[in-house]
Amino acid sequence: MTFGDEDDHRAPPARPQSLMFSFLGVYVLGRGVAVYSGSIIDVFARLGVSEEAVRSTLARMAKRNLLLRHRRGRKVYFGLTPHAVNVLEDGRRRIWETGAVNRAWDGTWTLVGFSLPDSRRSTRHDLRSRLIWAGFGLLQSGLWIAPGTKDVIGVLDSLDLGDHVTVLTARAFKPTETADLVRKAFDIEQIARRYQAFLAQWDTPRPLPSAPDDLARQLLLHTDWLQLVRQDPYLPAEHLPRNWPAIRAEQVFRSLAGEYEPSAAEVAEGVLDLLSPR
Known part of the structure; x- marks a missing residue:
């Protein structure tokens, strides 16, 4: 393009x-x-x-x-x-x-991973919508990323996710290229x-x-x-x-x-x- x-x-x-x-x-x-x-x-x-x-x-x-x-x-x-x-x-x-x-940008990414049962399909939809609004992109199934260090407390608040979600910060290392992450997730x-x-x-x-x-x-x-x-x-x-x-x-x-x-x-x-x- x-x-x-x-x-x-x-x-x-x-x-x-x-x-x-x-x-x-x-x-x-x-x-x-x-x-x-x-x-x-x-x-x-x-x-x-x-x-x-x-x-x-x-x-x-x-x-x-x-x-x-x-x-x-x-x-x-x-x-x-x-x-x-x-x-x-x-x-x-x-x-x-x-x-x-x-x-x-300082090279860091915020990662949010989650796995919710089918019985919580509505919660899964709400979480995905909130992540998109907060600037996250879907890298692969159940793993979302956003550039920088994000405070995701407000994103997760009221969804009662418990142990179903993991939040981390990370950097890309070879063979992973940052440009590839941008292209895949956004x-x-x-x-x-x-x-x-x-x-x-x-x-x-x-x-x-x-x-x-x-x-x-x-x-x-x-x-x-x-x-x-x-x-x-x-x-x-x-x-x-x-x-x-x-x-x-x-x-x-x-x-x-x-x-x-x-x-x-x-x-x-x-x-x-x-x-x-x-």
Whole structure:
């Protein structure tokens, strides 16, 4: 595969909850404020999200202990729970600190091996889904690997695996080659296609000309990028193609994020009704 191909791989549209996480991460996280539901509806109307979808998303997130309701008269404001702060801080670190390209890999791998009976097929499915989300790839039957030292306690938490799982850190030794581990355990072409979809959307002279303003562009950009890097296993750069599209994609994201921020903040200031809960 040539990773510089200009195929127009379009990213799927963002779900309201994904957009909500971006909105909360940019305009609520670290500010000690709650936001009036009506002004959230106004913001999301710019993104083509209906009032019904916004209210449903807010209700679900409150039920999942991500949002707190604050009533002032007839108005309802939504603020962050400690759980939401942790989730959003993780996203912030992934965007601004970890980045999309792993240039500081120390040669270690985290290995997770498990063997579950057929009676626990549902648990096996849940574990596999969590490992993929955490950046692990399937090397061979029952053995998953991820670059670096991973804290897998959160991945395994609540699954009650007991002696059915083993977690180790290791390094590759001859005849095993790191490049072979990357190739066997991870779908490099699929990862590349995701970055190409991002570039097809955003690496243009005028991205999203139909968006009403830079606030809408900012939230769509952040949502697309966070979804992208959360699906990236963060493989070591030295074992990826030299023209790996994540490099260009990260440059585009950072450039556009800086470009949109002043205008988006000005629009948000005029739209958002904020409350400082006591």
